[in-house]
Amino acid sequence: MVHQDQEKLVQVVAADVGLVAPPSRYVLSEENRPTTVDQQAKLFIPIVDVSRLAMPDDVEEAAKLCSALQSWGLFVVTGHGMSKEFLDEILEATRKFFHLPLEEKQKCGNVIDGVKFQNEGYGIDRIDSDEQILDWCDRLWLQLQPEDERRLQFWPQNLRDLIHEYTLESGRVTMDVLKAMAKLLNQEEGFFINMVGERFKSYSRFTYYPPCPRPDLVNGLKPHTDNSVITLLLMDKDIGGLQVLKDGHWVDVPVLGNDLLVVVGEGMEIVSNAIFKAPWHRVVTSANKERLSLAMFYQPEPERIIGPPGVLVHEKRPAMFKKCLVQTLADGYWDAFVVGDRTVDFLNVRINAEADAELEGHAVVANN
Ligand SMILES: O=C(O)CCC(=O)C(=O)O
C-alpha cells in the first residue's frame, strides 16, 4: 500500500486560493528552515567551458575544472553546444506539461492502481511515514538509458522528441566532462566512462516548484546529494532557488540562462576515492513565482560492483569506501533521501572517514 498522502500533488495544495501558509506536513522544524545564506560566495561559483576541456593543451581550463571540483563539487558549464532555442523549447514544454489538467498528467502517474508507488512517472517523492516533512515540489521522473529499457507510457507526448534529443546532447556533454575528470587524475580519458559501462543508466527528473505562501517554512527540495556519477542540471531562466552548501554555509546558485550546471554525485565520490566530493544542495521556493528544473543523472550499470579503483588507493590515501553493488546504492538512495541522509552513510559504505578528513584539500591531482 502507498501512504494516504502519496497522491497529493503540491501543485494542487498550492492552488488553494485561501492558502496563507503551507499545511503542517510541509513545515520544517525551526532549526531546519532555509533561512540563512551566504550572500557573497555566489560570485565565486566556478565556470568551465567544456569545449575547451577537449583541447589537450588547454591547461588553464583543466586547472579551473580541478579547482571547481575540489572546492565546490559543482560548476557552471558553458560551451556545451546546445542552442538557446533548444533549451527554451525544453523548459517551455516542461512548463506546459506541469500546467496540464491533473487528469492529463496523471496518465503518467507514479502510483499504480492507487496501491503501488514507483519512482518512474509523475507525482511526488516517496512518503514512508506520517512524520516525514514533505518537499514543496512535484516531479516527473523518467529512465532514459539504456534506450531499450524506456517505458514510454510514462513520457508525456509533448516532451518525447525533446527528451530524446536532450538525452543525446547531454550525454555528449557528460562524456566530455568525465574524460576531462579522468585526465585530472592522470588517467586515460576512458577511465570513468569504462567504469560506468556501456549500458549505464541515465534518468531525468523534471521538477516543478509551485509558489509557496511562506518560503521561509519549507524546502522546495530537501538538502541532499545526488544519486549519480555526475548530474547535469538545466534550470529555470527566470528564478533561482538552488543552494549549495560550501564550507558550512548555504550559497545561492544564480540564474544561469543558457548555461548548465554539473554536480558531482555520490557515485563519483566512490569511484574517485573521495578526491571528488558530492556537495549537499537544496532548493528554496518563492512566494510568487513557480520554478522548473531538469536534472539528468548518470549511473553505472546496476550489476556492477564499484569501489575506489586500485590506482587511486595507496598508503597516503587508503580506500575510503567499501565495494558495493550499484543496484544496492540505487535502492538505498531512496531510503536515505527520505530521512535526509547520504547513501554512503546510510548504507555504511564509507570507511576511513578520519583519513578522509585529514586529506581534505590535499587531493592528488595532475598539474598538467
Ligand atoms: O531544482 C534544482 O535546481 C535542483 C534539483 C536537484 O537537485 C535534483 O533534481 O537532484
Ligand SMILES: [Fe+2]
Ligand atoms: Fe540534486
